[in-house]
Amino acid sequence: MPTSPVTPPSNPATALPAEARAEGEFAGQTAPAFSPLYQQIKTLILRSLQAGEWKPGDAIPSEFDLAARYRVSQGTVRKAIDELATDNLLVRRQGKGTFVATHAEQHIQYRFLRLLPDTGDLDSQGPAERHIIDCRRQRASAEVARQLGARTGDPVLQVRRVLSFDALPAILEEIWLPGGPFKGLTVETLSDDKGPMYALFETQFGVRMVRAVEKIKAVSADAEAAALLNVAEGQPLLSVERIAYTYNDVPMELRRGLYRTDCRHYRNELN
Amino acid sequence: MPTSPVTPPSNPATALPAEARAEGEFAGQTAPAFSPLYQQIKTLILRSLQAGEWKPGDAIPSEFDLAARYRVSQGTVRKAIDELATDNLLVRRQGKGTFVATHAEQHIQYRFLRLLPDTGDLDSQGPAERHIIDCRRQRASAEVARQLGARTGDPVLQVRRVLSFDALPAILEEIWLPGGPFKGLTVETLSDDKGPMYALFETQFGVRMVRAVEKIKAVSADAEAAALLNVAEGQPLLSVERIAYTYNDVPMELRRGLYRTDCRHYRNELN
DNA sequence: CAGTGGTCTAGACCACACT
């Protein structure tokens, strides 16, 4: 950073180098509208994350370095990073640095799974046993395509599996993944892997799930679900339909789970 | 603020006036541990909220005034308020001030209700029609007492009601409230009131619900629920058990809802 | 216009982790 540190206070928004000028873009219809500097920095960092400049688990440059790179003050970078950290895209560790969030090496086994034992104090249930039922290449139905932001007939992978806790089946899941990003995913890949599926997606396919939206209903077990979950046909089950998104709100997974809730419950905190 | 503005940088934690010294307290067992200034300020503001110094809907003093009052810089107050705002305890309005969050005059009809129509674009469903079934004074069962943080046999109020959308019953709720804080609550109070129940709690009883935790299960409709919700007995329903808390994590309401999810779903966002 | 929150800066110092 040869020039700036002592530059007098010019308009900082226009003082940004080409890389940092997220303001101009193209401004299709709506007026450019004012966007604070730290928001622009946030966008730039996000772009680097998407582009894979820093991979999950990596440390990103220090706040000071980033401030120099974007020609802003450390405080401004800090505010940008703060927001990315509360979105769980980055993780700060005092004294060490700021890291790209990752599903691997993340102690929480299942990032988005909210099913807890009714009695079990805390997460005292052992690790889930996973059993893949099948993994098929197929074409997206209109419904699946719509939810994945794809077109009807696009290639998709369908995975079905059962999760058990203490040898008791608890969850039957049906998962759809877009064929492109997940080319090469097979039953073997899934079966051989230990650890969360989302960690596998990161390391093998470079796809990091960032957030998800779920639609929950109560349904009756049909014959197949009843058999696989070892309950009577017609038993009430929780149906959890999840769409998971990568960076930039791109949907990358559709998942429909049927949860047994006779000894477990879906826990949700409301603020 | 006669003295400080130019005071040299002494230890700010000990430079606070008596009111602001949230550090010392009594430090029962654990070492006092370091807590940043803005956390202490946050605690002090919280205390004023609990004490009712500023009521829901009121504006609190400006950041500048609070900074003077606590003898810290505006930035420190700002950070404290920031956190309280993201916790939904305060609401910032640029150019106007910072206000105590309230359920009344809050455009969102139901703060904690996550049930949405499957198709209805957005919140296009009309306001809910409410029908109180009964409201009884009784003694807390062991189970209810435990969840409300009370003792078995303590006086509680039990309310049952049905919520309907477009004349179709959708939710059957059973609500338990501690007798003390809600003394004087009657069927009439509830029936006469229009607007969210939590708004009534605020204005009539000075109880503001701040956060809640829900346990969700799938269950079968029993005869009574089936009749009230106009479904066949045995139909799957969503059971939503909610504990709502006021300031300081004090539980103030236990609520068990049975939701019809044939045309609606419980929506949850995961980050 | 004055008052409020919102952004940005620059510099000081603290707490923590590594080496």
Added chain:
DNA sequence: GTGTGGTCTAGACCACTGC
């Protein structure tokens, strides 16, 4: 010790609201 994030300050200026 060096380098990182974490806290705190003080002052400048911008954007919004309402008189």
